[in-house]
Amino acid sequence: MHQYNTIKCNGQVFSFDIVDEEGCEVRITCFDEIAELHYHRVEKGAWYVVFKDSVKDASTVYNKLNNHLEIILTETSVLKRCASDVAETEKKLQFNPINKVLTTSNNTLVDVIGVVVNFEEILVIRRKDGSTVKKRIVKINDMSTFTIDVNLWRPPSEQLGNDLKNMHASGTFVILAIQNERVGYFNGKFINISASMTFEINPFILEANPLRLRGPILPCIDPHSSGVHHSDSEYQRMTIASILQRLSVMPETLETTIKVVLGFIKEDQFYYTTCPLQFNGKECKKKCSKLGDNLWLCPRCQTQIPECNYKYLLQMKLQDQTSSLWANAFDEVGTQLLALSAKELYMLQYDLTIEKTPRSILNKVMFTHYNFTVLVSTYTYNSERRLKVTINKVQRLDFEVECNYLLAEISRMGATT
Missing domain, CATH: 2.40.50.140 (Nucleic acid-binding proteins)
Structure with missing residues (x-):
C-alpha cells in the first residue's frame, strides 16, 4: 500500500x-x-x-x-x-540471453535467468535532495557466458541480497529468474530491481535446466572489463560507418569499441568550471558561472566562490578507414588521455616560464591510434536527427595485441567459411 x-x-x-x-x-x-x-x-x-x-x-x-x-x-x-482446483497456469516467460540484453535499448523490459556468480557489499547512495538509499550489485551469467549487473535497491538490497549471498557463500548453486525489469546504463548495461520486483530463486522451469546441467564452473565474460571481443557483445569492434548505418535504421543507445585515429581536438572550450564546496557531505561539482575576475557563482549552493575546479569537456574528431564523427570526452578520460588535469592544462596558457601551451599538449595526442569504448545515441533537435557520442574508456593501441586480435578474427572467419 x-x-x-x-x-x-x-x-x-x-x-x-x-x-x-x-x-x-x-x-x-x-x-x-x-x-x-x-x-x-x-x-x-x-x-x-x-x-x-x-x-x-x-x-x-x-x-x-x-x-x-x-x-x-x-x-x-x-x-x-475461486475454488483451488482450477487448472494450473503460469505466465509466459521469454527469457532474453544476457548477450542480447547488452545490446537492448535502455528502459526496455526484459525477462532474464542466470547463475549468481558474485556479490558486492551494500552501498549507501546519496541523492541530490540529501536523502540516502541502499543498493547492492549482484552479478549473474547465463549460457551465453556473458555477465550483467543486477542492481538491488531499497529493501531487496538487504533481504534478497543477504539471502542470495548466504546461499552462494555456503556453496549452494543459485539460479535467479527475473521478470519484467528494466534495462539501464551507467558505465555498462545493468538490470534494475525495484521494490515490487517479480523473481524466483532456483525455479523449477525448463529454462533453468541447461544452467543446472552446465554447473557453476563455466567461465564468464564480464562486459565491464576492457578488451572484450565477441561477435554478440555490445563491445564488439565496429567501424564508424557501421555505427552510422545501424543507427540510421534503428535509433537506439549503442555501446561499442572503435579503433580510430584522433584527428582533431578543439582548443577553445576544453574545460568547464565546477563548484569545490561541500554539499550534503560531498563535493558539489555543480557547473559554475563566472561573475568576474576570480569570482564564480554556484547555482546549487547559491554561494560566490573565489576559486573553482576545472573539469575536461573535450570535443574530438575520430576517424577510421570508413568515416569520421565528433565525440565528447569528460574529465576521467581527458586526464588519462592527456596525462594532465584540466586545471594544469588551463594554467599552461598563463605560465610564461615554459614553452608548452594547451595547443601543443593537444597536438601530441593527435594522429595516434586508439581503442575507444563509446556510447552512441540519437536525438532530435529542431526536427533534425543528430548523433551524440561519448567516450567512456580510452586505450592507446598496442600493436602486438592488435596483431593477435586480427589473427584471431581471421581464424574465426576461416572457421565460419
Whole structure:
C-alpha cells in the first residue's frame, strides 16, 4: 500500500498482477476505500474472478507488464475468490540471453535467468535532495557466458541480497529468474530491481535446466572489463560507418569499441568550471558561472566562490578507414588521455616560464591510434536527427595485441567459411 499526494487530494493505492489460462498478464489497481477493502483479501497464487471493473490505458511509468491496458476496481466492482482446483497456469516467460540484453535499448523490459556468480557489499547512495538509499550489485551469467549487473535497491538490497549471498557463500548453486525489469546504463548495461520486483530463486522451469546441467564452473565474460571481443557483445569492434548505418535504421543507445585515429581536438572550450564546496557531505561539482575576475557563482549552493575546479569537456574528431564523427570526452578520460588535469592544462596558457601551451599538449595526442569504448545515441533537435557520442574508456593501441586480435578474427572467419 502506498500513500499519494496531489494538488487536489491525498489517498492510498495498491496494485496486484493477475495471469489467466493463456499466460497473459494484466495489472489491477485499487484506490482509497477500495484499496482498503481488498488489500488484505488478495493472496498470491489464489484464483479470482473479477467483473464490473473499469479498463484504461496502462501507465508505462508505473506499469511494467507487457500489456497496454490495466484494470481499475470501483465501488461496483466484484473481486471473488475461486475454488483451488482450477487448472494450473503460469505466465509466459521469454527469457532474453544476457548477450542480447547488452545490446537492448535502455528502459526496455526484459525477462532474464542466470547463475549468481558474485556479490558486492551494500552501498549507501546519496541523492541530490540529501536523502540516502541502499543498493547492492549482484552479478549473474547465463549460457551465453556473458555477465550483467543486477542492481538491488531499497529493501531487496538487504533481504534478497543477504539471502542470495548466504546461499552462494555456503556453496549452494543459485539460479535467479527475473521478470519484467528494466534495462539501464551507467558505465555498462545493468538490470534494475525495484521494490515490487517479480523473481524466483532456483525455479523449477525448463529454462533453468541447461544452467543446472552446465554447473557453476563455466567461465564468464564480464562486459565491464576492457578488451572484450565477441561477435554478440555490445563491445564488439565496429567501424564508424557501421555505427552510422545501424543507427540510421534503428535509433537506439549503442555501446561499442572503435579503433580510430584522433584527428582533431578543439582548443577553445576544453574545460568547464565546477563548484569545490561541500554539499550534503560531498563535493558539489555543480557547473559554475563566472561573475568576474576570480569570482564564480554556484547555482546549487547559491554561494560566490573565489576559486573553482576545472573539469575536461573535450570535443574530438575520430576517424577510421570508413568515416569520421565528433565525440565528447569528460574529465576521467581527458586526464588519462592527456596525462594532465584540466586545471594544469588551463594554467599552461598563463605560465610564461615554459614553452608548452594547451595547443601543443593537444597536438601530441593527435594522429595516434586508439581503442575507444563509446556510447552512441540519437536525438532530435529542431526536427533534425543528430548523433551524440561519448567516450567512456580510452586505450592507446598496442600493436602486438592488435596483431593477435586480427589473427584471431581471421581464424574465426576461416572457421565460419
